Amino acid sequence: MSISLEQVSKHYGGSVAISDVSVEIADGELFVLLGPSGSGKSTLLRAIAGLTPIDRGRIVLHGRDVTHVSAREREVGFVFQNYALFRHMTVAENIEFALRARGVGAAARRARVNELLELVSLQGLGKRLPSELSGGQQQRVAVARALAHEPRVLLLDEPFGALDAKIRDELRRAIRDIQRTVGITTILVTHDQEEAFTMADRIGVMDRGRLQETDEPRVLYTRPRTRFAATFLGAANLLLGRIEGGGVRVGNTVFDTNPSERGGPPRHGEVTVLIRPEDIVLGRSELSAASAGELGYGTVRQIEFVGVLERVRLHVEPNEWLTSALAPGARFTIEATRNSRDAETTKLEVGQRVRIGAKHVHVLPTPISSLRLVGASEPDVERLASSSLVRELATRMHIAPVRHLSSSGIPPEALGGLAVVPFDRAGGFDGIARLLDEGARQVLGIADGHRRIERLVIYIQPTRAAREAALAAAGTLLRHLAVEGTLLVPAADRTVRGTSYRDLLDIRHAALRAHGVDVRTETFRGDVADAIGKRIHPSAPTLLLLGVSSPSSCYGLIEELGPRLAPRPPAATLIVRGNADADRDANTISYLRSASVLG
Amino acid sequence: MSARAAAYRSRWVEPSILPGFNLTLGISVAFLTAIVLIPIAALVLKAGSMPLDELWRIATEPRALASYRLSFGASLIAATLNAVFGFIIAWSLVRYRFPGRRFVDAIIDLPFALPTAVSGIALATVFSPQGWIGRWLEPLGIQVAYSWVGVVVALTLIGLPFVVRSVQPALAEVDATLEDAAESLGAGRFMTFRRVILPTVAPALATGFTLALARAIGEYGSVIFIAGNLPMRTEITPLLIVIKLEQYDYLGAAALGLVMLSISFVLLLTINALNGWRAARALGRRR
Numbered sequence: 001m002s003i004s005l006e007q008v009s010k011h012y013g014g015s016v017a018i019s020d021v022s023v024e025i026a027d028g029e030l031f032v033l034l035g036p037s038g039s040g041k042s043t044l045l046r047a048i049a050g051l052t053p054i055d056r057g058r059i060v061l062h063g064r065d066v067t068h069v070s071a072r073e074r075e076v077g078f079v080f081q082n083y084a085l086f087r088h089m090t091v092a093e094n095i096e097f098a099l100r101a102r103g104v105g106a107a108a109r110r111a112r113v114n115e116l117l118e119l120v121s122l123q124g125l126g127k128r129l130p131s132e133l134s135g136g137q138q139q140r141v142a143v144a145r146a147l148a149h150e151p152r153v154l155l156l157d158e159p160f161g162a163l164d165a166k167i168r169d170e171l172r173r174a175i176r177d178i179q180r181t182v183g184i185t186t187i188l189v190t191h192d193q194e195e196a197f198t199m200a201d202r203i204g205v206m207d208r209g210r211l212q213e214t215d216e217p218r219v220l221y222t223r224p225r226t227r228f229a230a231t232f233l234g235a236a237n238l239l240l241g242r243i244e245g246g247g248v249r250v251g252n253t254v255f256d257t258n259p260s261e262r263g264g265p266p267r268h269g270e271v272t273v274l275i276r277p278e279d280i281v282l283g284r285s286e287l288s289a290a291s292a293g294e295l296g297y298g299t300v301r302q303i304e305f306v307g308v309l310e311r312v313r314l315h316v317e318p319n320e321w322l323t324s325a326l327a328p329g330a331r332f333t334i335e336a337t338r339n340s341r342d343a344e345t346t347k348l349e350v351g352q353r354v355r356i357g358a359k360h361v362h363v364l365p366t367p368i369s370s371l372r373l374v375g376a377s378e379p380d381v382e383r384l385a386s387s388s389l390v391r392e393l394a395t396r397m398h399i400a401p402v403r404h405l406s407s408s409g410i411p412p413e414a415l416g417g418l419a420v421v422p423f424d425r426a427g428g429f430d431g432i433a434r435l436l437d438e439g440a441r442q443v444l445g446i447a448d449g450h451r452r453i454e455r456l457v458i459y460i461q462p463t464r465a466a467r468e469a470a471l472a473a474a475g476t477l478l479r480h481l482a483v484e485g486t487l488l489v490p491a492a493d494r495t496v497r498g499t500s501y502r503d504l505l506d507i508r509h510a511a512l513r514a515h516g517v518d519v520r521t522e523t524f525r526g527d528v529a530d531a532i533g534k535r536i537h538p539s540a541p542t543l544l545l546l547g548v549s550s551p552s553s554c555y556g557l558i559e560e561l562g563p564r565l566a567p568r569p570p571a572a573t574l575i576v577r578g579n580a581d582a583d584r585d586a587n588t589i590s591y592l593r594s595a596s597v598l599g
Numbered sequence: 600m601s602a603r604a605a606a607y608r609s610r611w612v613e614p615s616i617l618p619g620f621n622l623t624l625g626i627s628v629a630f631l632t633a634i635v636l637i638p639i640a641a642l643v644l645k646a647g648s649m650p651l652d653e654l655w656r657i658a659t660e661p662r663a664l665a666s667y668r669l670s671f672g673a674s675l676i677a678a679t680l681n682a683v684f685g686f687i688i689a690w691s692l693v694r695y696r697f698p699g700r701r702f703v704d705a706i707i708d709l710p711f712a713l714p715t716a717v718s719g720i721a722l723a724t725v726f727s728p729q730g731w732i733g734r735w736l737e738p739l740g741i742q743v744a745y746s747w748v749g750v751v752v753a754l755t756l757i758g759l760p761f762v763v764r765s766v767q768p769a770l771a772e773v774d775a776t777l778e779d780a781a782e783s784l785g786a787g788r789f790m791t792f793r794r795v796i797l798p799t800v801a802p803a804l805a806t807g808f809t810l811a812l813a814r815a816i817g818e819y820g821s822v823i824f825i826a827g828n829l830p831m832r833t834e835i836t837p838l839l840i841v842i843k844l845e846q847y848d849y850l851g852a853a854a855l856g857l858v859m860l861s862i863s864f865v866l867l868l869t870i871n872a873l874n875g876w877r878a879a880r881a882l883g884r885r886r
Contacts, residue, residue, distance in 0.1 A: 051779045071782045084780040088798040097794075098784035149785060 001060075002027045002185035003048065003153060007520070008057035010043055010209075016482050017043045018054070019209040020520070025202075030179055030186045034196040035206030036232070041189045044206070045155050048187065050074045062152055072101075074153075077146030077184075081158040083138045085130040091117075091141050092126035098149035116144040119178060136167040143175060147182065154179070156188040160195065172199055193233050197221070205229045208396070212479050222276075225365050226479060227325075227397055230274045237280065237334050238325040239295075240369055241273035241361065242416070248273060248363050251322040253293030255361045269441060270416025272325045272364040280336035281357040282312065283346060292357035296322045298334055300352045310343040312336045314356065320413075327400035328370050367442065367472045367576075368393075370417030371401040374410060374435065381405065384420050387449025389481075389543070389572050393418075396480040415440040423447040423573060429558050432575055436554070441577050442473055448571040451541040456485040457570070458519065459532055460547035461557065465578030470547025473576045474519065483543065484520070488531055491523040528557070529564040541571035549578040642860065645853040657854040662830055663839060669747060670836040671862065674815035677754035682808045685762025686800075692763075693770040707763050710756050715820030722753055723825040745827030750835065753821040758811030765807030769800040805874040809867060816863050 003025040010018040018040045025031045033041040046052040048059060050071030059067045066074050085094050095116055096109040104112075117123050120140040130138050139159055146154060159175070160168040176199055179186050190196055196203050197217045204214040205228065213220065213229045224230040230238065239250055247254040250273050281292040298314035305311075314334045316322065324332035334356060338346075348354060371394060375381035381403045384390055394401050404414040415438055421431040423445030432443045456477060460470045478485045524531035536542045546561075548554040554575060646654060657663065691697075692704055710718060726733040726743035733743055743749045773796060781791040797804075819837040826833040836859055843852040 046779075049779075049783055051783065071779070072785045072787065074783075076783060078780065078783040080776045080780060082774070082776060084774065084776040086777065086780075086795055086798075089794075097781070097786070101785040101787070101790055145780075145784065 001025065002029070002062060003031075003187070004058075004060040005044075005048070006058040006060070008044070008047060008054050008059060010040075010047060010052065010054050016040075016209045018047065019482070020057070020478075020485075021206075021209075021211045022057075023204060023211055023214060025185060025187065027185055028183045029201045030176070030188065030199060032196040032200035032203045033187060033189045033206055034193060034203050034232070035191065037191055039206040040209035041191075041206045042157055045078075045157050045187060045189050048153070049076050049078045049155050051078070075149070075151045076153040076155055077149070077151040079139070079142045079146050079154070079156045079159050081161045083130070083135075083142045083162075085138055085141060085145070087130050089129075090126065091122065091128050091130065091133070094130065094141055095126075095145045095148050097145060102149060112148060116148060119147070119181070120144045121174070134167070135163050136171050139163065139171060140174070143178065147178075147184070152185065154182075154184045154186040156186065158189055158191070160190075160192075168195075175199075197233075205232060207232070207479070208482060210479055223362055224274065226476075227272065227364065227366060228479070230364060231398070235277045235335050235337075237275045237277065239273045239275065240323050240325045240328055240416075241271050241363065242321070243269060243271060248361060249321060250275075250358070250361055251293075251295030251356075253295065253358075255293055255358070257361075257363050270369045270413075272366055272369040274362045274364060275358045275360070277311070277335045277337040279359045279361075280334060281359060282314075282336055282338065282342075282348065283355045283357065284348075284352070285355065287355055287357040292359045295334075295356045295358055297353055298356050300348050300350050300354060301333070303348060303350060309337045309339060312338065312348060314354065316356070325369060326398050328402050330400065365472065366476050367469065368397065368399075368418045368476050371397075371399050372404055372414040372417050372419045373401050374404045374406050374414050374419055374421050376406055378405070380422055383449060384422060384446060387446050388452050389444075389446060389449065390420060392452070392481060397476075410435065410438050412439075418442050418444055420444045420446060423569065429562060429573075429575075432573065433554075433558070436575060436577060441469070442574065444572060444574045446572045447569045448541060451571060453481060453483055453543045453571060454540040455535075455542045456481070456483045456545060457532060457535045457542055458485060458487045458545045458547070459528060460487075461549055461553060462490075463549040463553075463578065466547040466549040466553075466576075467578075469578045470545060470576045473547075473574065474545055477543070477545070477574075478519065481543075486535065487519045487521045488528075488535070489521055489523050490528070490531075491525050527560075529560045532561065533564050533568070536565070536568060536570050538568060543572045543574060544570040545574045545576065547576050547578070639860065642853055642856050645849065646857040649850050649854070653850075654854050654857075657851050658858045662834070663836070663855060663858075665831045666834050666836040666839045667858070667862070669750060669833065670816060670859075671866075673747060673750040673754055673835075674812055674818075676751050677758055677815045678808050678812035680751070680755050681758045681762045681811045682804060685759055685807060685811075686766055686804060688759075689763045689766040689770055693767055707760050711760050715757060715818065716824065718756055719753060719821030719824030722749070722756065722821065726752065726825065744825055745829075745833065747826075747833055749825040749827070750822055750833060753825050754815040754818055757818055757821055758815050761810035761814060762804070762807035765803045765810065766800055769803030773799050802874055805870065809870045809874070812870070813863065813867060816859070816866075 001024045003023075005021055005023050008018055008021045009016075021044060023031075033044060035041045043052055047054045048061075050066065050069060054067070057067070058065060061074065061076070086097065089097070092110075092113045095113045096104075099109045099112060113126060114123075117126055120143055122137060122140055122144070125133065125137070130141065133141065142159075143156075156175070160171055163171065172195060188199060200217050202214060203217055203220055205212045205220065205226075207228050213224065213226050220229055221233050224233065227238065230236045241248040241250040241255075243249075243257075244254050246257075248257050248271060249255075281287045287294060296316065296319065298316040300312060301315050302313040303310060304313075312335070314336065316332055316334050318324065318329055318332065323329055326332065336356075371390060373381050373384040373390065375384055385401055385403065390401055393399070401420075402414075404411050415435065419435045419440045419442065421435060421443060423429075423431065429445070432445045435443045456474065458470065458474050460467050474485060474487075477483070532544065536544065546554070546557060548557060554577075688703075688707070692700060692707075723730075723744050725731050726736075726749060728734065728737045728742070728744070730744070736743060741748070743752060777795055777799070778791055781795045786794070817837065819835075819841070822835050823838055826835065826838075828834050828838060836855060840852045840855050840859075843849075843855065
């Protein structure tokens with residue numbers, strides 16, 4: 001591996017700039033860090049160059065740990081957005097700066113400068129001053145300068161930001177060519193998804209200091225794993241679907257899901273579905289593409305002509321089967337793009353009611369598809385809605401929470417997404433257990449809604465089913481909350497020495513592979529309740545995530561934990577039930593009551 | 600093409616969106632004439648009213664020659680000291696945030712505000728053999744007050760703000776990414792300073808140096824209190840001029856004035872030309 005980052009973190013004062021970023025970049029690869037401004041991508045790049053010190057983690061370049069090595073000794077080339085050329089030096093003097101710093105002789109310097117000028121197609125301009133060159137040429141000089149000392153890593157920080165569209169396009173191709181010619185491992189930072197698509201071998205999507213998702217451009221676009229990647233890489237229609245008989249039902253059609261999809265979609269219940277605008281098919285009475293499945297009807301609100309394409313926005317009234325994943329139950333907009341031929345054959349007008357279909361849907365493997373607030377009374381539900389955790393999840397995941405009253409029985413749709421209940425001290429885990437019992441797969445109990453959650457403590461029962469579901473949930477939480485995650489793994493005494501470490505590595509590897517999010521792992525000996533209790537400090541509001549394999553298997557855990565945590569309960573508790581065990585256990589509540597651990 | 604458009608193409612008038620070239624040029628010329636040129640012309644005329652050999656004799660008297668040496672020598676030393684220490688002060692004010700920074704920043708301008716006689720007396724008191732600093736220097740054989748060193752000290756004091764205030768904004772403008780770039784290219788601290796930072800602020804530093812030098816050459820008030828004013832040894836040219844005036848030797852005063860004027864003018868012109876050449880290179884306006 002050329003570049004290897006391990007759990008790199010950086011804080012500025014109280015705010016997180018980079019949070020546990022781990023990634024490996026292969027030799028000669030062009031890796032693009034893509035993210036909105038303030039996502040920490042530039043900070044990460046500067047950290048790799050050694051220009052910004054990191055708080056935690058390890059940076060390895062070509063097998064050499066450079067975490068504590070100064071920038072001048074890291075042998076990287078860095079290209080800045082504003083070029084950062086030395087304006088009082090000629091182009092040639094700029095390019096040979098690194099060679100001068102290394103005491104290279106004049107003849108060798110001149111030869112290398114000429115070679116580099118040719119590489120960036122600026123032959124004969126060596127005697128010019130930077131100010132006599134155009135922006136694009138200046139950036140070429142900056143690239144040549146960064147390559148002069150033959151670094152093994154090239155880092156480009158938004159190198160095209162200050163250029164106009166045509167030059168940018170040309171320079172992108174030029175840099176891509178240069179990178180291939182030299183064969184240098186390269187990281188490019190950008191906020192422009194088109195740039196990322198055209199240049200990258202692989203893209204890492206960053207948001208809020210976390211590397212959200214990493215993959216090849218095509219895979220990221222067609223089969224993203226996270227809501228953020230889905231919406232950041234191009235226009236996206238996010239809808240709620242329901243797993244039904246091996247497929248996913250959206251609107252009036254059960255679509256096939258691709259069984260080989262990465263991360264594995266949840267096997268049952270409510271899921272988030274992505275439909276790209278170009279996969280939407282519109283028709284006045286019949287859908288134009290025979291292979292498309294019907295979703296429902298909508299009203300044309302807006303038609304935009306954008307060159308080769310036509311962009312149509314439709315308003316859709318939601319129903320039980322067709323509703324937005326952004327604001328379930330509210331009227332929503334579907335965006336469609338059509339090529340000029342479709343636009344010609346099926347002319348549409350604003351205000352027209354049309355049939356909407358989809359050629360293809362993609363199920364996001366993310367476990368949290370909606371936020372369902374369940375309370376006995378309206379004030380209860382409102383208290384949940386105003387809790388800091390719900391507000392944070394809602395804004396960061398772009399989900400409008402749905403309010404449900406449990407007084408007249410729990411509505412079945414409330415069990416689909418992430419069910420949120422008050423964690424009242426008298427009832428303890430009662431509310432959570434009741435929903436699990438009804439069939440909910442993940443229930444969040446909120447004890448203290450006032451303070452922001454700062455830490456996430458995860459304990460997972462040692463079964464595969466529990467592990468998968470809980471890690472998926474943990475991954476989603478870590479991606480969207482600015483919290484530190486700690487995964488507790490028992491260091492089993494009975495097993496052979498080393499087994500627990502293999503377990504630990506296994507679980508971290510699983511977390512990394514399936515969810516792209518790294519967590520810190522800590523082993524403990526002895527009692528689970530003790531270990532968890534020790535990690536819940538009143539000073540840092542904690543979210544406790546318990547992964548269980550079935551409702552029945554959580555009895556024991558709750559029985560153990562209940563009394564220990566009662567004096568100082570975590571600010572919130574999330575219990576995630578494994579996917580494999582779908583059987584419901586009607587006795588949960590009665591069992592918990594009789595176990596007298598819930599007060 | 601209208602006549603006006605043609606006029607803009609002449610080599611005197613740069614086209615600009617702002618009108619009023621004639622007006623502003625007229626005001627500039629009138630103002631400079633009244634304030635600067637006429638008094639200088641009067642000086643030249645006065646000195647010119649005496650025979651040339653007489654002028655030469657007065658200007659090259661041994662006492663006058665000694666005073667030129669002190670005036671220009673001490674001024675150059677003082678301006679150089681200011682360039683070095685003024686740069687360091689500006690650097691620490693721009694680059695670091697430390698308690699009392701604003702206080703230090705305000706102190707820099709004090710030599711501007713203080714009557715020069717006051718600073719001269721204060722310096723003489725402090726550096727006299729019994730003074731707070733002078734008493735520690737005397738055993739080391741260093742005499743500051745009443746020697747040429749005192750002249751340098753006084754000229755350094757009054758010139759400092761010029762350097763600091765010229766360099767400060769230029770340093771603040773230096774893009775931090777330039778230093779990052781130099782570091783990532785493998786440059787050490789000294790190379791980064793010498794080849795990246797210094798050339799970038801050199802024009803401002805040169806301006807500060809020139810201003811400090813010009814001010815030092817013309818300084819009178821503070822020097823006469825600390826210099827001791829011994830003829831041939833610690834007597835500056837401006838003092839010699841005043842002495843001649845007090846003896847009603849107006850012609851002699853005018854002659855010395857003319858010499859000072861000529862040397863200063865040549866000195867400043869040279870520095871400005873050098874600086875202009877460097878600045879043009881640095882900003883890349885070579886053509």
